[in-house]
Amino acid sequence: MTGHLFVGGDHEKIVVSPYPLRMRTGRARRDRQGSVTEIVPVAPSGRSRETRVRFTSQLSLVLLVLVAVLSALGIAWWAAASGALALVTFVTVQQARAAREGTIALPRDDDSYVLHAAEERAAYGRALVVARRVRRTWPALRHMVDPDDADRSLTAALRELAAIMARRQQIRRLREELGAASLHDLPADSPAVQALAEQRLRVEGLWRSTAAAANRILAGINAAAIAGENLIREQRIGQTARDAELAISRLALTATAPADSAPELAERTAAVIAAYRELAADH
Incomplete structure (x- = not known):
């Protein structure tokens, strides 16, 4: 399963792993797209x-x-x-x-990432949605995009994003702990207070750097989706313009023929009538 990625989400977490995921309870539907397999729990049957x-x-x-x-x-x-x-x-x-409601079993390896925080789960969920949009553009762009290379790059980006989101989840908890610890009545020149302030600054730096890294990945995936979709729309519009040009050319040729035939028919009719009159006059 080298290079493969398994992503599962239930009501309490998102699990990203290089190894197949198992269900702890309930059943799941598996949808494989390239080297990414998404595991979606099936709704309970409702039978008592x-x-x-x-x-x-x-x-x-x-x-x-x-x-x-x-x-x-x-x-x-x-x-x-x-x-x-x-x-x-x-x-x-x-x-x-x-x-029973479907829940995914927690992996026991160190290469997997589990996202519990709602913010990180929402951000990763949006990335999965955009990644599906990117994959849908590949068949129409098969002459310009190598699907295998693109699949490896997209899978690597999703794996890296999961790692960053897992770090942000830990940093979020640490920020909350340090924020709660800062509510005290100690003087500002206390060594403990100064040490706490220093650590809060370091945590804020980590928070901003991980946000920038996550935003770069999200922006890259989104840019790939928009570029592919715009190119497909441009191709469709160009094909529509070419089809319209061909249709208009055919209509123009069809419309020209009667315009040339009508005067000729009128001249022939007038000549026949004139000849008939001359013949009548001679008799």
Whole structure:
């Protein structure tokens, strides 16, 4: 899975990992685009426990009858019963899983990033939306853009952005802690107060630098999307203009032919009439 990226988001977090993600509860839909696979939890089925138990009971009754029929046909009852039990167990587990809200399991490796803060999750979510826009432009620009190179660059940008957002999440918590610690009645010349102020300045510097780095990545992805979409629109407008030019040329040729034929027809008609009159006059 080298170079691949798995991104999953549930109601409490966004997980970005180079390794496949698992569901802790519920089910998920997986959508792969290039080297990025997005994992989206499926909405709960809404079936209550009573409904699930009733369905399982009905299924068990049907399977019990089927086991009896198979036994009468000479099939070993224990084999049929084992298969029926396995099926009931599988259905029960799947129904219970489908009824629960989907949550993604936390990865155990150091190469993954988990975003819990609402601000970082929202920013990364916007980047994913824009990244999809970028990918949608590649088929129309296949003669100008190498999809493999573009995919690697876009995936690397999303991975780097996840790392920055994870850092900002930690810096955010530290800023809040230092801000709470600054509410005191100690004199300003206290060594502890001065040390606290120094650390707050350092944290603010980290906060601004990570914001600038994140904005550069977001701006780059957005610029790629806008450039691709504008080029596609320009190509469509150019094709429309060429089609219109061809249609207008055909219409112009069609309109010119009657204009030349009508005077000729009038001259021929006048000549025929004149000849007829001369012939009548001679008689």
